[in-house]
Amino acid sequence: xxxxxxxxxxxxxxxxxxxxxxxxxxxxxxPGEIVGLVGDNGAGKSTLIKxxxxxxxxxxxxxxxxxxxxxxxxxHDAIEAGIxxxxxxxxxxxxxxxxxxxxxGREKLKPGILGRLGFLDxxxxxxxxxxxxxxxxxxxxxxxxxxxxxxGGQRQAVAIGRAxxxxxxxxxxxxxxxxxxARQSIEVLSVMRSAKxxxxxxxxxxxxxxxxxxxxxxxxxxxxxxxxxxxxxxxxDAESLLGTITGLIEAS
Amino acid sequence: MTMTPASTEGQGRAAPAADPNPPAxxxxxxxxxxLGNQQFLLLVxxxxxxxxxxxxxxxxxxxxxxxxxxxxxxxxILLAVGETFVIVSGGIDLSVxxxxxxxxxxxxxxxxxxxxxxxxxxxxxxxxxxxxxxxGAGVGLVNAALINWLRLVxxxxxxxxxxxxxxxxxxxxxxxxxxxxxxxxxxSQAKVGPFSWPVFIVIGILVISWLYLHLxxxxxxxxxxxxxEFAARAAGINVRRHLVSVYVLxxxxxxxxxxxxxxxxxxxxxxxxxxxxxxxxxxxxxGGASLLGGSGRxxxxxxxxxxxxxxxxxxxxxxxxPNWDQVAVAVLIALAAALQALRPGRRRA
Amino acid sequence: xxxxxxxxSIGARRKATxxxxxxxxxxxxxxxxxxxxxxxxxxxxxxxxxxxxGASGSGGKLTIAFNMGAEADPFFIAMNQGAEAEAxxxxxxxxxxxxxxxxxxxxxxxxVDQLLAEHPSALIISPTDPDALQPxxxxxxxQGIPVVNVxxxxxxxxxxxxxxxxxxxQGGAAAADAMAAAxxxxxxxxxxxxxxxxxxxxxxxxxxxxxxxxxxxxxxxGIKVMAxxxxxxxxAVANTNVNNWLTEYPNLKGIFAIDxTNASGAAAALQARNLVGKxxxxxxxxxxxNVALLQKNVFAALIAQNPTxxxxxxxxxxxxxxxxxxxxxxxxEQTLPNIVLTPNSSAxxxxxxxxxxx
Numbered sequence: 028x029x030x031x032x033x034x035x036x037x038x039x040x041x042x043x044x045x046x047x048x049x050x051x052x053x054x055x056x057x058p059g060e061i062v063g064l065v066g067d068n069g070a071g072k073s074t075l076i077k078x079x080x081x082x083x084x085x086x087x088x089x090x091x092x093x094x095x096x097x098x099x100x101x102x103h104d105a106i107e108a109g110i111x112x113x114x115x116x117x118x119x120x121x122x123x124x125x126x127x128x129x130x131x132g133r134e135k136l137k138p139g140i141l142g143r144l145g146f147l148d149x150x151x152x153x154x155x156x157x158x159x160x161x162x163x164x165x166x167x168x169x170x171x172x173x174x175x176x177x178x179g180g181q182r183q184a185v186a187i188g189r190a191x192x193x194x195x196x197x198x199x200x201x202x203x204x205x206x207x208x209a210r211q212s213i214e215v216l217s218v219m220r221s222a223k224x225x226x227x228x229x230x231x232x233x234x235x236x237x238x239x240x241x242x243x244x245x246x247x248x249x250x251x252x253x254x255x256x257x258x259x260x261x262x263x264d265a266e267s268l269l270g271t272i273t274g275l276i277e278a279s
Numbered sequence: 280m281t282m283t284p285a286s287t288e289g290q291g292r293a294a295p296a297a298d299p300n301p302p303a304x305x306x307x308x309x310x311x312x313x314l315g316n317q318q319f320l321l322l323v324x325x326x327x328x329x330x331x332x333x334x335x336x337x338x339x340x341x342x343x344x345x346x347x348x349x350x351x352x353x354x355x356i357l358l359a360v361g362e363t364f365v366i367v368s369g370g371i372d373l374s375v376x377x378x379x380x381x382x383x384x385x386x387x388x389x390x391x392x393x394x395x396x397x398x399x400x401x402x403x404x405x406x407x408x409x410x411x412x413x414x415g416a417g418v419g420l421v422n423a424a425l426i427n428w429l430r431l432v433x434x435x436x437x438x439x440x441x442x443x444x445x446x447x448x449x450x451x452x453x454x455x456x457x458x459x460x461x462x463x464x465x466x467s468q469a470k471v472g473p474f475s476w477p478v479f480i481v482i483g484i485l486v487i488s489w490l491y492l493h494l495x496x497x498x499x500x501x502x503x504x505x506x507x508e509f510a511a512r513a514a515g516i517n518v519r520r521h522l523v524s525v526y527v528l529x530x531x532x533x534x535x536x537x538x539x540x541x542x543x544x545x546x547x548x549x550x551x552x553x554x555x556x557x558x559x560x561x562x563x564x565x566g567g568a569s570l571l572g573g574s575g576r577x578x579x580x581x582x583x584x585x586x587x588x589x590x591x592x593x594x595x596x597x598x599x600x601p602n603w604d605q606v607a608v609a610v611l612i613a614l615a616a617a618l619q620a621l622r623p624g625r626r627r628a
Numbered sequence: 629x630x631x632x633x634x635x636x637s638i639g640a641r642r643k644a645t646x647x648x649x650x651x652x653x654x655x656x657x658x659x660x661x662x663x664x665x666x667x668x669x670x671x672x673x674x675x676x677x678x679x680x681x682g683a684s685g686s687g688g689k690l691t692i693a694f695n696m697g698a699e700a701d702p703f704f705i706a707m708n709q710g711a712e713a714e715a716x717x718x719x720x721x722x723x724x725x726x727x728x729x730x731x732x733x734x735x736x737x738x739x740v741d742q743l744l745a746e747h748p749s750a751l752i753i754s755p756t757d758p759d760a761l762q763p764x765x766x767x768x769x770x771q772g773i774p775v776v777n778v779x780x781x782x783x784x785x786x787x788x789x790x791x792x793x794x795x796x797x798q799g800g801a802a803a804a805d806a807m808a809a810a811x812x813x814x815x816x817x818x819x820x821x822x823x824x825x826x827x828x829x830x831x832x833x834x835x836x837x838x839x840x841x842x843x844x845x846x847x848x849x850g851i852k853v854m855a856x857x858x859x860x861x862x863x864a865v866a867n868t869n870v871n872n873w874l875t876e877y878p879n880l881k882g883i884f885a886i887d888x889t890n891a892s893g894a895a896a897a898l899q900a901r902n903l904v905g906k907x908x909x910x911x912x913x914x915x916x917x918n919v920a921l922l923q924k925n926v927f928a929a930l931i932a933q934n935p936t937x938x939x940x941x942x943x944x945x946x947x948x949x950x951x952x953x954x955x956x957x958x959x960x961e962q963t964l965p966n967i968v969l970t971p972n973s974s975a976x977x978x979x980x981x982x983x984x985x986x
Contacts, residue, residue, distance in 0.1 A: 082513070103515035118513045120506035122573035123499075131503055132514030134496045145495040338876055347871040354864055449729035453985045454701040455915040456863065456892045461924065464899045540864055544896040546917060548863045550889060555862075591865075595872040598855050602828060 031094035033058045033228040034079070034110065034197045039088035041074055048074040050252045052088070056197060056228035061219060063239040063260065064232045066249035067272055072232050073115065075249070076201050079230070080112040081105035092196065106132065109195030113186050115202045115232075121175040126153035128174055129160065129189045159192035160185070164218055180211045187215060191222050198222055199230040204238060216242045236268055248272055317567035317618060321582035328586060332593035339596055342473045349474055351588040353481045354379075354543060356581065357536040358552070358559040360488045361529030363580045366563050367492070368525045369505035369572025370426070370433035375533040375559050377444035378418045379552030383537030384448045386411035387457035387547025394458065400466050408538050415534020418444060419527035426526070427519050441556065448549035456546035467542035477542060484532075489577045501525060505572025561608055562587055565615040586611065690720040692946055693748035694939075695740050697756050697779070698731045699724075702915055702983035703935050704754075707778070709984065710939030711752070718947045723748060733760035740764040744771065750789075750946040754779040774949055778942040779935070789955065790945045792962045794933045796832045799966035800839025800886075803910045803931050806968050807882045808848050810908035810928035815850060821882035822873045823856045824866050824890035836886050836912065851882070859889045866893025874901060882908040891918055895926045914969060919982045922971055930969040932981045937964060 032055035041049040049071045056062045066072050077083045079090070081099030090097050092108055099105045102112075112118070119128045130152045136142035153171055165188035174182055183203065190198050200219065204212040212235070219242055222229050233239050239246060239260075246263055248256040248271045256271050263271075270276030332339040358375040365372040390407040418440055425436035468475050492498040500521050503511040512518045533552070540551040565583035568575025590607045694711055696704040708724055715722035725743060727735040733756045740753065744767060751768045753775065755761035762782045768775050769787050777791040785791055811819055823840065825833045837856070844851045854877055859866035866889050874880060874897060883898075885891040891911035895918075898904050904926050911918055914932035922930050945958045967981055 080513070101515070101517070102513050103517070106515045112513065114509070114513060118507070118510045120503045120510045120573065122502060122506035127499060127503075128510075131499075131510065132516050134499055136496065145497055146490070147494060147496055147499060149494070336876065341875065343875045344872070347868065347875055350871065351864075351868045446729045449698070450700050453705070454698065454703075454729070455888065455985070456917045459895075459917055459920045459924070461899045461926075464896050465902075468900045543867055543900075544863050544892055545899060546863075546892060546896075548889070548892060550861050551863050553862055554860060555864075588868075591868060592872050595855070595857055595869050596876045598876075602858070 032056060035091040036079060037089045039078060039085045041078060041086050047252055052254050054247055056230055058226050058228055059223050061223050061229040061231055061243045063243035063246040064230055065239055065246060065272055070249040071252040072249055073201060076199055076232065080110060080199060110197045111190040111194035113190045113200045113203055119174045119182055119186055122173060124171050124173050125185055126156035126171060128185060129156035160188040163188050163191045164221060179206050183207060187218055191218065194227050197228040201232045204233060204235055236265055240265060250274055318578055321579060325582060325586050328589050328593060332597055335597040346474055348588050348592050349478050350543060352584055353477055354536055354539045355558055355588060356481060356584045357532045357539060358555055359562040359580050359584050361532035362559040362563050363568060363575055363577055364501055364525050365529045366568050366570060367505050367572060367575045368501045372529045373437040373556050374418060374422060374440040374444055375529060376552040376555030377441045378415050378530055378533035379537035379540060379555060380549050381444040381448040382411040382414040382534035383541050383547035383551050384452045384457055384549055385414045386538055387541055391458050394460050400462055407541065411534040411538040412531050416527050416531040419530020423523040423526040427522060452549045454549060456548035458546040460545040463542055464545040477539060485581060492577050502573055558587060561612050565611050569619060690749040690947060690950055691723060692720055692750050692752060692943055693723045693743040694752045695743055696726040696754045698729055699726045700729045702985050706983045707935035707939035710936035711943045714940040714943040720947055731756055733757040737764060744768055748773060749950050750774045752776045752778055752942045752946060755782050758783040774946065776942045776946050778938050789949055790958050790960055792938050792941050795963040795965050796835035797839035799931045800836035801843035802966055802968050803884050804840045804843035806929035807884060807908050807910045811881050813848055817850050819851045819881040820854050820877050820879055821851055822854050823884045824869055824886060824894060825856060825858050826861050826887045826889060827858050833886050840884055859893060861889050863889045863893040866890040867896050870894045870897035880907055885909060885911045888913050888915060895921050898926060914981045914983055916982050916985060919978055922969060925971050932967040932969050934964060934967060
């Protein structure tokens with residue numbers, strides 16, 4: 028962590044009409060680091076994620092990846108640069124198969140002339156999807172089933188698996204443990220740890236503070252669109268973290 | 280993390296009991312496989328209809344009658360194919376019928392002069408086809424613009440172009456068919472085997488459309504867009520551009536449909552495609568596509584179109600009060616919708 | 629293009645080979661025989677006076693507002709020509725206004741309201757719906773503006789000065805006669821024919837069909853109407869219907885295409901199967917496309933209306949009432965016989981009765 032951070036947002040501001048969602052926010056993540064992004068509803072967490080993933084452009088501020096300033100014109104640009112996002116409301120297409128979802132937006136085409144004409148190599152995608160999901164520690168049987176046939180927990184697993192399988196630099200997870208049972212939540216946390224071990228920068232957004240305290244290295248607290256605290260996780264306990272989020276504890 | 284134990288050999292249908300969000304309770308397997316296979320039901324229905332009409336009038340199974348049904352099918356199915364892409368993408372195109380009329384009228388104007396100069400038939404038809412396709416694609420572009428940039432919902436946007444296209448077709452043509460191109464009618468009736476050659480062009484278009492809808496990246500994006508637009512965008516798909524292409528494709532095929540109507544009638548009439556949007560949508564829905572987007576099969580649309588045209592011709596030929604045609608279509612749509620509601624495990628968020 | 633009725637050109641207007649059919653229609657052959665003229669069937673008298681509040685433009689020029697179904701329809705363009713010519717010769721102003729293309733009460737009502745706001749001396753209207761336009765007509769009468777209905781009428785005609793329309797029943801009968809002639813009808817033989825209509829509820833369609841069937845029952849026992857079907861105003865549907873009939877009835881001898889969409893659908897089917905001249909197709913309305921097909925012998929005959937005459941009479945009666953304040957001599961309802969055009973009609977006749985397109 029001596030050099031520039033892996034992925035960095037500097038002086039980010041964003042308004043929707045009269046509402047200022049983010050004001051002069053600085054945020055960063057390093058390789059092999061899990062950063063928790065917490066805050067009350069409306070604090071600006073999702074807005075920040077959408078800016079970092081290229082869904083919305085910021086009004087002001089800079090984004091740097093590996094120290095190089097970048098501008099995302101679309102989510103496609105961010106994905107190309109190695110930044111994967113798991114959105115709060117599933118980013119899966121329920122009518123497509125698991126394999127098709129894993130490869131959504133980066134389909135494998137058949138070799139030769141058929142590929143040039145835009146035809147898919149569906150078999151290869153299904154096979155590779157199963158392998159990728161297995162590699163990152165997720166086993167959902169039958170990659171040819173449609174996502175609508177899966178339970179909520181299985182869908183979340185596929186979504187996380189897809190994000191981790193494709194992430195080359197940064198992975199952002201917006202409330203990945205929502206709607207999950209206790210056992211499955213623990214599994215999600217372990218998947219995040221393995222992503223960290225692979226050297227990815229992991230950004231973890233959650234309301235479940237015990238999870239945040241358990242898995243993160245550092246915590247950034249947003250309140251009313253501003254960063255009110257950015258400190259090592261060891262400096263927090265459950266009470267002080269909650270106090271910082273709600274504003275009962277005034278932080279630096 | 281193992282949501283389903285990896286050792287369950289990958290075939291387990293139901294989620295494990297521990298799952299906190301079990302999928303919809305599943306009906307018995309046989310019900311699922313029958314109801315889930317709408318294609319099979321449609322084939323059975325089509326066969327039953329043909330047998331029924333044959334039992335009433337044996338001439339129904341003659342090659343002449345089959346050719347009648349296919350002629351009718353050809354001018355409908357092009358609209359229904361475009362409509363399938365649009366509906367799978369989560370939209371709807373109400374303008375296909377009026378676009379066919381409008382393109383047919385413009386195409387007829389462009390061909391009229393050439394016909395009177397006795398230009399070669401092939402040249403006339405090529406020019407007419409290009410004009411019709413271009414006009415149709417233009418209407419599709421307008422639809423896409425209204426949806427993408429004016430943010431109108433597809434129903435409203437295409438309702439507007441439906442009215443505008445039909446109105447312009449009437450104004451330009453003064454309400455009467457343009458042209459009396461006997462040569463085109465006779466030319467289009469030239470037989471290849473038992474059927475006229477336009478049937479084979481339509482079959483070609485159907486095969487290509489099927490390949491692209493179900494086996495290509497273009498089709499995959501169309502399904503993704505209709506299934507979850509946000510997911511498609513988040514996955515890096517250029518959703519706007521894809522949407523434009525879908526409506527342009529629908530318009531283009533509708534324009535070609537207008538050209539087929541010209542070949543059939545020897546003229547471009549301002550009402551020649553009127554009401555065909557409902558038949559096209561009916562074919563798609565009977566074929567099993569969901570109006571919510573994300574699901575559908577082109578083979579279903581084709582069977583749906585065949586069923587509709589079989590019913591229309593069958594009622595005429597068995598001399599049933601023709602008003603039953605509309606009742607029959609309504610019943611078919613209701614049945615298809617009911618099947619969709621019964622189908623297990625679909626469309627649950 | 630819905631409810632089309634007609635005026636017939638009367639007596640002297642007719643040319644030699646053009647056959648005018650009287651409502652009593654004792655017309656025999658159609659081809660080339662010239663036929664004696666028959667007077668218009670005006671049923672004068674019996675007219676109920678408009679509330680004679682008198683909205684005359686006393687002193688100044690009279691202004692007649694004319695609101696038709698759809699401006700672009702050649703049928704109404706022809707009506708306009710008749711109305712314009714009559715207005716000019718009588719020295720009155722004519723406001724000619726309607727929706728450019730839609731034949732619909734939804735677009736017609738605001739136009740009528742706006743016309744009434746200009747306080748015309750009289751209103752001539754072709755209602756696109758008998759009930760929907762009734763309030764507008766009532767309002768005009770309440771304002772003291774006399775109202776003439778042309779082609780179609782409102783439900784309550786009691787206070788309307790005059791209603792001028794074609795005789796659809798007679799037109800249907802004329803179609804039967806023309807078809808019988810084209811088939812060289814011989815007593816003792818059987819002829820299978822079919823009828824293509826637009827919809828079961830269009831009043832002109834039902835009147836034409838009734839006239840057609842009545843004439844057959846009276847004069848041609850050998851003609852059997854095998855089937856009827858509706859096109860819903862779509863020529864492609866009409867085409868499918870005819871294709872099916874030609875398969876079902878290989879000996880089909882005649883088709884009565886009761887409106888424009890059926891005419892073009894049936895014409896295409898006959899051309900496609902090389903049955904031109906073998907199946908007697910009788911169509912309705914002298915649209916230019918139909919006349920072109922008539923000249924190619926695709927139609928054995930066309931039953932033409934005379935909207936020009938309708939427009940002329942409407943203006944004539946309105947002005948007459950405004951000038952005399954009397955309904956005497958103005959028929960409350962006037963139906964005018966239709967005209968039969970055949971491939972043998974002279975070019976001049978065809979030119980005169982073809983609905984213009986501009």
